[in-house]
Amino acid sequence: MKILISTLGTRGDVQPYLALAVGLQQAGHHATIATSHNFTEWIQSYGVGVHPTQFSVQEFMQQPETQATMKSGNPVRLFRMMRGVMSQSVAAMDDMWSAAQTADFVVQSGTGSGALEAASKLGIPAAFSYVIPFAPTRAFPSFFLGPLHFSLGEGYNHFTHTLMHRVLWSGMGGPMTNQWRKKLSLKPWHSYGEQRTYARQLGIPALYGFSQHVVPKPADWDEHQHITGYWFLDASADWQPAPDLLRFLESGPPPIYMGFGSINVGDSDNKTRLILRALELSGQRGVLLTGWGGLTQLTAPPNVLFVDNVSHAWLFPRMAAVMHHGGAGTTGAGLRAGVPSIITPLVGDQVAWAETVVRLGVGPRAPGINRLTAEKLAEAIQTVVSDSAMRARAAALGEKIRAENGIACAAELIERHAAQR
Numbered sequence: 001m002k003i004l005i006s007t008l009g010t011r012g013d014v015q016p017y018l019a020l021a022v023g024l025q026q027a028g029h030h031a032t033i034a035t036s037h038n039f040t041e042w043i044q045s046y047g048v049g050v051h052p053t054q055f056s057v058q059e060f061m062q063q064p065e066t067q068a069t070m071k072s073g074n075p076v077r078l079f080r081m082m083r084g085v086m087s088q089s090v091a092a093m094d095d096m097w098s099a100a101q102t103a104d105f106v107v108q109s110g111t112g113s114g115a116l117e118a119a120s121k122l123g124i125p126a127a128f129s130y131v132i133p134f135a136p137t138r139a140f141p142s143f144f145l146g147p148l149h150f151s152l153g154e155g156y157n158h159f160t161h162t163l164m165h166r167v168l169w170s171g172m173g174g175p176m177t178n179q180w181r182k183k184l185s186l187k188p189w190h191s192y193g194e195q196r197t198y199a200r201q202l203g204i205p206a207l208y209g210f211s212q213h214v215v216p217k218p219a220d221w222d223e224h225q226h227i228t229g230y231w232f233l234d235a236s237a238d239w240q241p242a243p244d245l246l247r248f249l250e251s252g253p254p255p256i257y258m259g260f261g262s263i264n265v266g267d268s269d270n271k272t273r274l275i276l277r278a279l280e281l282s283g284q285r286g287v288l289l290t291g292w293g294g295l296t297q298l299t300a301p302p303n304v305l306f307v308d309n310v311s312h313a314w315l316f317p318r319m320a321a322v323m324h325h326g327g328a329g330t331t332g333a334g335l336r337a338g339v340p341s342i343i344t345p346l347v348g349d350q351v352a353w354a355e356t357v358v359r360l361g362v363g364p365r366a367p368g369i370n371r372l373t374a375e376k377l378a379e380a381i382q383t384v385v386s387d388s389a390m391r392a393r394a395a396a397l398g399e400k401i402r403a404e405n406g407i408a409c410a411a412e413l414i415e416r417h418a419a420q421r
Contacts, residue, residue: 003030024411254285278375
């Protein structure tokens with residue numbers, strides 16, 4: 001089959017779908033990803049096709065006003081920012097629609113578009129896919145809640161999903177989707193609920209790229225919701241770690257990884273100094289990722305190494321622990337490695353993943369990025385290196401996750417749905 005995967009976002013949003021595309025090609029299919037143009041070279045390096053879109057979320061995230069909004073943590077400003085993302089991404093729908101013309105199957109991510117439209121207009125099968133829980137449930141509150149992610153019981157949990165779906169639909173997803181559906185002469189949707197009902201009628205599966213050992217499938221999810229296991233992207237065949245990184249790892253005990261992924265946390269110099277001070281206070285070595293994460297390569301003692309690009313799949317198992325912002329992909333990579341995690345979240349689902357790590361007993365509770373101090377971070381570091389029970393739980397969870405094959409499971413579900421059409 002020619003399978004099109006539609007997704008937008010930062011590198012962390014795209015990476016699981018690149019992993020899925022690689023797996024689909026290994027299963028004998030031809031995969032193409034419709035996504036931001038700035039990921040073209042990276043995706044092609046894995047032998048996967050690309051249909052570049054005009055809009056780039058990553059470029060949007062680097063705008064000064066966007067960074068100021070992210071740093072503020074103000075929910076109203078964040079909501080307006082997301083509306084801006086969605087309004088500018090309408091053009092990406094045209095690009096995706098163009099790519100769908102030659103597809104036999106469409107996979108739409110939580111940040112993508114076009115699956116139901118392709119299924120309706122082109123008569124081809126489709127699937128939804130997510131890296132965080134999306135369907136409403138009474139088992140836990142919405143992962144979109146950010147700082148309000150706490151449970152007051154089953155009724156409250158379900159209410160948060162209903163509320164957030166209404167907010168997301170009315171403020172972002174609905175207007176964008178319906179503007180495009182009008183161009184295709186398709187009737188508008190009025191809610192995510194109506195969209196889900198139509199998808200159920202077509203038997204469209206929803207694939208969740210995380211582990212059941214991290215988020216068990218809720219009892220009130222229907223048979224179309226599938227938790228497959230994580231979609232991990234291993235290093236490409238020609239990737240090699242830098243010689244200075246190898247020398248650093250061999251020169252002493254396992255260090256702590258520290259980075260913020262694609263999130264620019266602002267005050268990069270001060271955040272870097274804070275981390276260096278925390279390592280000094282805790283007496284630990286550190287590998288610090290600069291990249292897009294807002295850390296600056298400063299003069300550092302011999303027990304610290306700065307890196308700007310490294311495979312998490314290769315690096316994390318060699319760490320004593322990992323400290324990061326709590327993105328879904330980085331969280332999964334840390335759990336897979338079997339080492340404790342320190343999550344200092346900023347917004348949205350990062351807070352939910354931080355709480356999940358604490359609930360699983362594989363990491364301590366730490367302040368969010370904007371409230372982090374060197375002393376608090378040093379305290380968390382001391383916990384993850386000295387708490388033998390926590391380290392044992394992290395190792396056991398990592399073993400369970402590594403035993404799963406989320407990509408093969410997702411590929412099998414895609415093939416099964418295609419065969420039923």
